[in-house]
Amino acid sequence: MTKQQQFIKAARKAAATLVFSTAGLLVGVNVLEVDMATWKLVASTGIGALINLGYRWAESVMKEA
Numbered sequence: 206m207t208k209q210q211q212f213i214k215a216a217r218k219a220a221a222t223l224v225f226s227t228a229g230l231l232v233g234v235n236v237l238e239v240d241m242a243t244w245k246l247v248a249s250t251g252i253g254a255l256i257n258l259g260y261r262w263a264e265s266v267m268k269e270a
Contacts, residue, residue, distance in 0.1 A: 224254045 206214075227250040231243075 220253075220257055224250060224257065 227246065231247060
């Protein structure tokens, strides 16, 4: 495995960790006491997760071609 491949693999794991840790943060928060700044963080994380999903889907399509 080349250094570039190792970096890409590590970057993917880091991105997944970011998504899961942000989701985990919200699990522990009382939903009724969440302020707008927290909801903005949730929305930003959700957008990041959708981008990640698009990337992974495109990657799998490219492998099939």
